[in-house]
Amino acid sequence: MKLRTARRxxxxxxxxxxxxxxxxxxxxxxxxxPVSLFLELDPLVAxxxxxxxxxxxxxxxxxxxxxxxxxxxxxIFCNWICPxxxxxxxxxxxxxxxxxxxxxxxxxxxxxxxxxxKYIILIAMVAAAVFGSLQIGLxxxxxxxxxxxxxxxxxxxxxxxxxxxxxxxxFHEGAWAIGFLLFVLVGMNVFIPRFFCRxxxxxxxxxxxxxxxxxxxxxRNPTKCVDCDLCLKNCEGASDxxxxxxxxxxxxxxxxxxxCPEDALSFQFMPPLQHEVTLPAVPARRAFLGLLxxxxxxxxxxxxxxxxxxxxxxxxxxxxxxxxxxxxxxxxKCDQCIRVCPTNVLQPAIFAAGIEGIWTPILNxxxxxxxxxxxxxxxxxxxxxxxxxxxxxKNGMGAFAEQGPVRIxxxxxxxxxxxxWSMETPCVVCEEVCPVSPKAIYSREVTITKRxxxxxxxxxxxxxxxxxxxxGICERECPVTDEAAIRVTAxxxxxSLDRRLLLDGGAA
Amino acid sequence: MPGRKxxxxxxxxxxxxxxVLVNNHTPSETAGKISRxxxxxxxxxxxxxxxxxxxxxxxxxxxxxxxxxxxxxSGLHLPSFALxxxxxxxxxxxxxxxxxxxxxxxxxxxxxxxxxxxxKGDIVVIKPNIAFDRPPALAATTHPDALRALARLVxxxxxxxxxxxxxxxxxxxxxxxxxxxxxxxxxxxxxxxxPESGSFSPxxxxxxxxxxxxxxxxxxxxxxxxxxxxxxxDHNLCHASMTMKNWYGLLGGRRNQFHQHIHSIxxxxxxxxxxTLVVLDGxxxxxxxxxxxxxxxxxxxxxxxxxxxxxxxxxxxxxxxLLERNLDELTYIHKANARGLGNMNWKESRYKExxx
Numbered sequence: 001m002k003l004r005t006a007r008r009x010x011x012x013x014x015x016x017x018x019x020x021x022x023x024x025x026x027x028x029x030x031x032x033x034p035v036s037l038f039l040e041l042d043p044l045v046a047x048x049x050x051x052x053x054x055x056x057x058x059x060x061x062x063x064x065x066x067x068x069x070x071x072x073x074x075x076i077f078c079n080w081i082c083p084x085x086x087x088x089x090x091x092x093x094x095x096x097x098x099x100x101x102x103x104x105x106x107x108x109x110x111x112x113x114x115x116x117x118k119y120i121i122l123i124a125m126v127a128a129a130v131f132g133s134l135q136i137g138l139x140x141x142x143x144x145x146x147x148x149x150x151x152x153x154x155x156x157x158x159x160x161x162x163x164x165x166x167x168x169x170x171f172h173e174g175a176w177a178i179g180f181l182l183f184v185l186v187g188m189n190v191f192i193p194r195f196f197c198r199x200x201x202x203x204x205x206x207x208x209x210x211x212x213x214x215x216x217x218x219x220r221n222p223t224k225c226v227d228c229d230l231c232l233k234n235c236e237g238a239s240d241x242x243x244x245x246x247x248x249x250x251x252x253x254x255x256x257x258x259x260c261p262e263d264a265l266s267f268q269f270m271p272p273l274q275h276e277v278t279l280p281a282v283p284a285r286r287a288f289l290g291l292l293x294x295x296x297x298x299x300x301x302x303x304x305x306x307x308x309x310x311x312x313x314x315x316x317x318x319x320x321x322x323x324x325x326x327x328x329x330x331x332x333k334c335d336q337c338i339r340v341c342p343t344n345v346l347q348p349a350i351f352a353a354g355i356e357g358i359w360t361p362i363l364n365x366x367x368x369x370x371x372x373x374x375x376x377x378x379x380x381x382x383x384x385x386x387x388x389x390x391x392x393x394k395n396g397m398g399a400f401a402e403q404g405p406v407r408i409x410x411x412x413x414x415x416x417x418x419x420x421w422s423m424e425t426p427c428v429v430c431e432e433v434c435p436v437s438p439k440a441i442y443s444r445e446v447t448i449t450k451r452x453x454x455x456x457x458x459x460x461x462x463x464x465x466x467x468x469x470x471x472g473i474c475e476r477e478c479p480v481t482d483e484a485a486i487r488v489t490a491x492x493x494x495x496s497l498d499r500r501l502l503l504d505g506g507a508a
Numbered sequence: 509m510p511g512r513k514x515x516x517x518x519x520x521x522x523x524x525x526x527x528v529l530v531n532n533h534t535p536s537e538t539a540g541k542i543s544r545x546x547x548x549x550x551x552x553x554x555x556x557x558x559x560x561x562x563x564x565x566x567x568x569x570x571x572x573x574x575x576x577x578x579x580x581x582s583g584l585h586l587p588s589f590a591l592x593x594x595x596x597x598x599x600x601x602x603x604x605x606x607x608x609x610x611x612x613x614x615x616x617x618x619x620x621x622x623x624x625x626x627x628k629g630d631i632v633v634i635k636p637n638i639a640f641d642r643p644p645a646l647a648a649t650t651h652p653d654a655l656r657a658l659a660r661l662v663x664x665x666x667x668x669x670x671x672x673x674x675x676x677x678x679x680x681x682x683x684x685x686x687x688x689x690x691x692x693x694x695x696x697x698x699x700x701x702x703p704e705s706g707s708f709s710p711x712x713x714x715x716x717x718x719x720x721x722x723x724x725x726x727x728x729x730x731x732x733x734x735x736x737x738x739x740x741x742d743h744n745l746c747h748a749s750m751t752m753k754n755w756y757g758l759l760g761g762r763r764n765q766f767h768q769h770i771h772s773i774x775x776x777x778x779x780x781x782x783x784t785l786v787v788l789d790g791x792x793x794x795x796x797x798x799x800x801x802x803x804x805x806x807x808x809x810x811x812x813x814x815x816x817x818x819x820x821x822x823x824x825x826x827x828x829x830l831l832e833r834n835l836d837e838l839t840y841i842h843k844a845n846a847r848g849l850g851n852m853n854w855k856e857s858r859y860k861e862x863x864x
Contacts, residue, residue, distance in 0.1 A: 437802025
């Protein structure tokens with residue numbers, strides 16, 4: 001079998017596998033499939049969270065598996081496994097230079113100095129991580145692709161074919177921005193093949209930094225080479241196989257070997273390093289600029305106060321989430337939790353959680369509510385930003401009765417908008433749907449004299465803060481749907497001592 | 509790039525961009541006159557374009573305005589699934605005992621057996637109440653053992669197909685799964701329908717409050733019989749959720765407005781749905797903290813199943829004998845009774861009480 005054929009089979013397989021995992025990340029289909037596998041295999045996720053948390057959470061240890069082929073062959077992940085890279089490869093072939101004249105393709109695949117930008121991005125992200133702000137998820141290809149699928153692509157598919165993905169249509173705040181970003185990044189293939197992979201990808205940069213250690217690499221035999229440059233025609237990485245190979249840029253796609261009419265290129269075990277450019281070409285001052293950028297991002301982002309005293313009432317984190325600053329240490333914005341959430345309550349934050357928290361999950365009770373008997377977000381979170389808590393731990397049952405339930409916020413009435421409180425109209429849907437027992441929402445029957453002089457008996461609702469867990473189903477089901485008469489805000493969450501409401505923790 | 513430039517040069521002057529309409533040019537034609545044939549062709553194309561856009565515009569022209577939100581509403585009329593009145597057999601059966609299977613069989617047996625209600629080839633909708641994402645033990649949802657027992661009886665009576673449908677308040681996938689009904693549907697090969705947006709159409713109800721409302725219509729398109737299978741539950745606002753309140757789960761739209769006239773609306777359900785049979789599962793009754801429950805201590809073992817053709821009678825029994833409360837406070841039962849939608853004095857009806 002030709003190497004190119006083998007590579008294509010691998011590409012189809014891994015792309016299909018990724019898509020399959022995205023699709024089955026749904027309560028109806030989850031049956032213990034390792035849906036987080038690609039995120040767990042991603043060594044940049046493990047490396048960066050190890051910097052921020054000094055630990056490697058659960059399945060992230062799988063990323064060590066990916067180190068092996070990288071150290072043996074180089075960035076083989078980029079062109080054989082990475083689903084986002086495969087998407088770029090395919091789109092580039094379909095809409096890009098795939099059918100352009102030979103000379104144009106050769107020119108498009110020469111190395112350009114802008115390809116060093118990814119290393120500067122990686123340095124900036126690692127620098128921010130050292131301070132405690134995990135930002136790799138903005139551009140890590142697995143996180144970015146998963147987020148795009150979860151918040152933009154699947155809902156769009158379901159709009160086109162109702163019922164194909166969701167029982168009820170899902171909505172995500174700012175999905176248009178995530179969707180268009182994907183469109184723009186993928187669309188750049190028309191102008192520069194593999195634009196994202198060559199210019200922006202921090203995971204590619206990370207693997208490119210490991211690739212110099214690779215044992216096997218492309219070797220050019222200069223006595224056979226006639227300098228026709230045909231090896232560049234399909235070169236995915238723009239790694240200059242026609243002259244001195246840039247090992248850190250090479251995607252190990254093997255196109256150059258198959259395109260060489262003279263058999264001058266081959267895949268060799270430990271060829272002499274003098275024939276190539278081994279290390280990533282990043283001038284030291286620019287690397288330093290990357291460091292400054294990362295440090296400044298942390299400094300400016302953190303001093304905005306969104307994770308501290310000036311926190312937003314809208315930053316209601318999923319149950320099992322760690323304390324906010326630690327959350328920013330761990331969340332990679334992959335939005336897998338948003339995909340698996342059965343009520344659509346989880347939304348990608350825009351600026352509510354500060355610039356550091358862009359696209360991290362927050363609950364929007366206008367859209368959904370937190371299901372009492374559900375911990376799926378924590379089950380799929382690959383980094384432990386949402387810990388893998390059990391139903392018993394979440395609801396303070398059995399052995400956990402003494403510590404009580406995990407609270408994510410507290411519900412408050414807005415009497416001016418509440419039908420029984422200010423509009424002489426019976427309601428208390430909120431009390432009906434309150435899922436805890438005894439109910440955190442209770443009502444008192446009152447008989448009031450209406451404006452027309454007739455008496456009406458109705459129930460006026462109250463919240464018992466010692467019982468409210470902040471699930472938000474009251475807000476979700478309130479008939480005042482534009483801005484509910486009962487709303488959950490973040491205060492009272494058990495994950496943070498600074499944000500609790502009742503001194504005794506509200507133990508019932 | 510050179511390749512592209514050559515391609516553009518080859519297309520020549522602008523006139524040639526009409527290559528579709530214009531056939532073989534000779535140099536003399538492009539210099540001056542066009543052929544008669546070409547004149548008619550091009551004039552005809554221009555005329556057709558003008559006439560076509562004019563006709564299209566007229567066809568799509570909205571001549572009159574309307575007031576948004578106040579358009580005339582129309583909806584389907586749901587047929588009655590009730591059987592013709594029986595002169596001899598009981599209208600209601602009360603069975604006591606242990607185990608859903610045994611007690612439900614005894615209750616249906618006391619009514620004359622499932623053969624009275626289901627004929628060979630029937631397509632039967634069973635409407636459970638799985639409004640909330642709760643495990644069965646909390647008695648907030650239809651128990652899977654109740655569904656299994658009832659569905660078996662229906663299948664044994666020769667039904668061709670059994671459909672299960674509900675539009676829960678919590679997320680449907682979670683409710684179907686965690687109530688245990690999904691597993692029963694798999695086991696007995698029942699068709700479980702999710703409330704997808706395309707499954708709803710408006711129905712005409714002309715009730716006291718509900719006139720026209722979005723209805724989970726998909727399961728009823730081919731149904732010949734309908735059975736309601738409801739748990740017996742406390743309810744914070746309307747006191748109890750039993751077989752009449754169970755039909756709430758067939759409606760869509762803004763259901764959270766119902767609470768403003770809850771008793772009228774629950775009695776409207778008795779007008780909306782004329783089922784073949786209703787079954788009230790009082791084996792374990794949610795006595796307080798309803799309709800959601802949440803603790804085993806909210807549940808009381810009552811070991812009773814009530815089945816009947818009159819949901820008003822069945823619910824009256826449930827309220828007085830299972831929830832053990834005073835029927836005077838259950839306004840919707842009185843409303844339904846007064847509207848002639850059933851008989852709340854269950855003792856007056858032909859009923860049979862059996863021990864399983």
